[in-house]
Structure formats: C-alpha cells, structure tokens
Amino acid sequence: MIITELTIYPVKALGGIRLTQSTLGVTGLPWDRHWMLVDSAGRFVTQRQLPALAAIRPSLDEHQLVLQHPQQPSLTIPLQRELSELTPVSLWQSELEAFDEGAEAADWLTRLLGEYRGAPLRLVRFNRAQSRPIKAKYLEPGETSHTEFADGFPFLIASRQSLAALNAALEANGETPVGMERFRANIVVDELDGAFSELNEYRLKGAGYTLAIRKPCQRCPVITVDQTSGTRPNPKEPLRTLLSLNPLTKPGAFFGGNAVLLTGEGEGIRVGDVLAAKAGR
Template structure:
C-alpha cells in the first residue's frame, strides 16, 4: 500500500491543493485549514450553506496563498502567510470558540464582494489552541479550523467502489481527504487502528460522518443529491453516512506521495 495523493485545504471550505510532500504536525498537515472565512458574528462559513465557496481555488506560492475563481480566473488575490494586522476576533467552529487573527481588511472586502456576503478571513496562529474531543485524544491533541480532526484518510478503492454504484462518478475532491491510499481493498481502512507512513505514526479515531458538502459539485458550485443518496444505502450507521477515517498523529515528520503505508494494528 502506498500514499497516492496528499491534499491540504488552506482556507476552510474552499478548493484544496494537491502536494507531493508535506510536513506532519499535531494540528494537521502544514497550512491545512489554518485560515477560515467567518461572518460578521465570527461564525465559520462553509459550502454547506454557501455553495459558491466551492468555486474559489486555493494554491500555495512561495510567499503565501493565491485564491482564484474557477470560472473567472482573472478574479484572484494573493494572501501572504503572515497576517498583515495585529487584530484578533473571537471565532466559532461548531461548539468551539477560539481566537482568530484578522488577515487584512482589503482581503475581507475581496471575499465579501466575490461571495456576495459580508465576511472576514482569519488565521489560526501557533499559540491558538483548539482541542479535539477528549474521548479521542491520546496526548491532548489539538486541531486547526478543520471540523473535528486533524487528518482524514480515504482509500482510492473505497471511492472506486462507490463510483461503480453511481450513474455519474464523483471525484475524490468531493470528500476532502488529506491522505489517499492505493493498493488496498475497498473500505479496508475502516479496520485500521494504527498505521505508519514514513516515520509518522497515525492513530484512527473515528469514521468520518458525511454531510451535504459532498453533494456540491466542486467545479460548478451546484448542489445535487449524490453521492449521499447512494452512500446512505450501504454506508449508514446510527443515522450517519460514513466514508473515510479520521486520524490523529502520534509522531511528527514528513510524508510523501509514494510512501509505503504499514498497518501496525
């Protein structure tokens, strides 16, 4: 088994970017979901309610992020890695309230204009701590602005299995994994408890319950019924549709596309 793909989503709920290599930190892969759009009340914004967020692609540059509209490529903005203000605001991700650093008022205006709703881009500094739920923690692990866990792993075989059941196949980007594995059976990842990639050890915490975001076409921003409708027929458990496995890391390091994946337990 090998690592087929590595993805990060620097700005929560916007388009992700594929990497050949990435540093592994407790909070997640380097730069993964370290930025987030919030409304005027500080509440996080996602494609669940605002499907057009799917149309904003985020890429890494040497100096920071470049955000570009997928349908209107001339609409783009560069965002440096370091926020350009020293102002903070309280922001909310589900039940967690943490401090987010305001990036730049001009950046806020760009996003507000392009999404047609008032919003602010905030960054999570290193000293901002957001803990994962205690029942899943080993060493008081923390997480970035991701929904619940630092890492999401899915096997290519699991997606292939799903696509065989769909009239129109869906790409992996619908499920926003960090690590995609090849060379195993469909849903084999459901039974892994501990795995090693390079020098990094990962522990499975829980299956990932899927929401309506998976039904938003990432190239058009249009919401449909699939793949949730089909997944609910064979991946339903306790009224939750499960696809992919959430992980925490027990050892920091670096992972690369092509790395061997060893299941320890």
Template sequence: MTAASTPAADVQARIARLFVHPVKSCAGVELREARLMDTGFDLDRAWMVVDEAGRFVTQRELPRMALVVPRIRHTEVVLRAPGMLALHLGIDEVESPTRATVWNDEVPAWDMGGVAAQWFSDFLGRPGLRLVRFDPDTNRLASKKWTGEIDAPVEFADGFPVLVASTASLDELNGRLQAAGHAPVGMERFRPNLVLEGVEAQDEDRLAELRIACAEGEVVLRPVKPCPRCPIPNVDPATGETSPEVLDTLSTYRANPVVDGGITFGMNAVIVRGAGHTLRVGDAVAADWKF
C-alpha cells in the same frame, strides 16, 4: 524506502495522494509532498471565512466556496475564483486580533483585513464576510472522547488533524453511482488529507495505526473516528452546484453505528509520532487490523 522494507504487518499500502485545504471549505491543493505539523499538514485549514458574528461559513450554506481555488507559493497563498482578481495572502501576514467560532469552539484568531473581506463578500454574494487566520498560540484540541490519551491539536479543521480515505473506497462508490446511472465523482468532494492505495474498500475503517516510512523516519497516524458526512460531497467542485446522488448512494451502504447511524466515508486520524516529518506520494504504509 519500499513497502518491502517496512515492518511485518497485516496490510501493506502506499500514499496515493496528498491534499491540503488552506481555506476551510474552499478547494484543496493536491501536493506531491506535505509537511506534517502537530495540527495536521502545514497550512491545512489555517484560514477560515466567517460571518458578521465571527461564526464559520462553509459549502453547506455557500456552495460557491468550492470554486475558490488556492495555490501555495513560497511566501503566500494565492486565491482565484471565476470573475475575480487573484487574492494574495501572505503566509506570515495578518492585520488585527479577533475571535472566531468553529462548531462549538470560540478561539482567538487574526483578521486578514478589508481587502480579503470584500473579496469573499463579493464573490459569495453575502455582505459582511471576513477572512480569519488561526492563531498558532491557541491550543484547540480534538475531542478526547475519540483521541483517548492523545492530545491532538487542530486549527480550523472540523475536528481532527488528518482525514484518511482510500482509492478503493472511492472506486466502490463510483461503481454504485454508475450502476444507478450517475456520473463518477472525484476524491476532491471528500476533502481528505491522505489517500491510500493498495487496500480494499473501507479498509481504512479497520486499521489500528498507519506506520508510514518517510525519508526522515517513521510517521504513525491513528484512525480514531469514522467521518460522518454532511451535504458537502453533493457539491460539484467544478461548478459549485449541488445534487443529491452522492449522499443518497452512500446512505444505502455506509450508515455507521459507531457514530449513531451517520453516513461515513473516510477516517479521522490523530498523530501519534512524526510531527515535523514530510510525507510524500509513494511512501510505504504498514498497518495492522484493529480489534
């Protein structure tokens, strides 16, 4: 389908990029197509690194996690990191039941075993780390404060199934960074799942629903909450080093009263319709303004 074949709408856009992040807070995988599940894109945040107490760890405290790069194969996810042999995770393989905590949610999970634990502990320089897999029989829901009548299950994502951003919003940020004498940054720092092109900067904040024309039918996503930004966008994904320019620049124009003045970039979205369909780069997106 083309944009011209979508229903009349205030905004006509396209999918520019798609990302999946198999291990929470490690590097993402850019895809040409991604299958949408009830919980978001297939394998997105399906694994998570935890400490000795079972609590999640992220680039906030261990920025070197950005250097762990996954590749998705047919039956496995392969993790690579500088100076390390590849770690192979069977997509359907786990070792033993455990529990894990992500933010305020303690949920059942599956431990991935001693080899994975040692791999992460060695690379990140922190003893006692474990790698866990989300238990698909667990029903962890996004906050009903934001999702309203929709029950939106998630795996180990911070809070919502899909994160939407736009190329125009990144272009605006990079223009401001360069005007201040800083280098531009890539979209990878913001860890979105779906990136739109054909909209103006920050338009994703103002859209009621995204109606995406894919081969199997229509997918409908509803943006529900602006995404407040922690320090992770300050981490250079190529080096694992941190510098303050990105958040400092965003703070000059992206304080959002909807989330108590938090500095936002991108919109968290829930799935209204279309779980099971596959989204592809180039798919047409129609949307109306939210009032």
C-alpha cells in the same frame, strides 16, 4: 498500501492544493485549514451554505497565499503578517479568537459572492497562540493532538478502494460516478483491508511516522458539490448512495477516517510512501 494523493485546503471550504510531499505536524499538514470564512457574528461559513466557495482556487508559495477566481483579479495574503486585532469566532463547539485579514479580503469576497445574511464575509486566520485539542475520548493516555480550523481532526484519510465501491453502486443505480475530490481528504491511499475499512480504527505506519485513524468521518451535503464548478449537479448524490452502503452499526453516511499523528512530528510524507496497517488503536 501506498499513498496516492496528498492535499491541503489552506482556507476551509475553498479549493485544495495537491502536493507530492509535505511535512507532518500535530495539527496536520502545514497551512491546512489555517484560514476560514466567517459571517458578521463570527460563525464559520462553508460549502454547506455557499457551494460556490469550491470554485475559489488557492495557491501557496513560501511568502503568500493567493486566492483566484476567473471572475475577478486575485487576492494576495502574506503568510507572515503583523496582525494584532483578534476577533471571536465559532467553529462547531469551539469558541476561539482569530486574526481578521481585513477589509481588502472582505471586499474581495463580497464582490465575488455578495453579502451573506446582510453583511460581508470575513477571512480569518488561526491564532497559533491558542490550541484546539482533539476530544480526549479519541486519544489514549499520554497522547496529544490538536487541529486548527479542520472540523475535528488534523488528518482525513480515504481509500480509492472505497471510492471504487461507491462509484460501482452509483453506476448500478444509473447515477454519475464522482471523483475523490468530493471528499476533501488530506491523504488518499490505494487500499486498506477492503472498501470502507478506513471507517474503523487503524494504525498506519510509514517511514519514520505513525498515523492513527480514530473516528469515521460522517458526511454532509458538501459531498454533493462539484469541486470544480461550485455547483450541486445532483443535490441527493452521492450522499443517498453512501447512506445505503453504510457498514457501521450507527446510522449515517460515512467516507474516510479521521486521524491523528502518533509519532513522526516534522517527518516528511510523500506520494508513493508505503504504509503498513494494523487494526485497532
């Protein structure tokens, strides 16, 4: 099994950045989901509510995050910045405090997207003085894992084998195939033990590191969003077809496996790395 893609999403719900190599951390790949958008009440906002977020493209260098959209000049956010004012935010069941990036970022988002529920959206960054631990039921005794603003796990792993099976079913139903970008994975591999096998628990061992898949990723309408245009060409697909392909005993549409890092914090990970897979925890 070979890693074919590495991607980070610095701002939750915005576009991704393809990488050829990165560094492994307990909270995921560096800068992944380090920022997110919130409404006036501090609740997180994603493509579930605003599909157009997909068309905002981020870039990163050693000094700054830049957000770009063809309709207006870019927004630049320094990576190292003196921020002291914390604001309460909520992400699923997590109640956190985050740093607000300020009026300039909020104005930029408002000019592009308009107000959300009668107020500007805010851009917030994760406060690394706090931690957001993975639920204990997904960990073995002695294991620890954290994430920043990802939905629940530091890594999402998907296989091209599963995408091929989904696209074959879509085409058989007269629907348009989709690209892997719809599923917003951090790590894409060419194959595992057959289509959708990454929905099961596995240990994936590379050179100096071990990842563990601990939970299948249940999908929502975000996968119906075209990640280039920020529109929904077909509001029902590929979600409807994925539901019909569910190999698990529990109901739902699943694609990709949520994973944690067991060993190798600080080690490099690269496109082309060979991984050895072992079923189970």
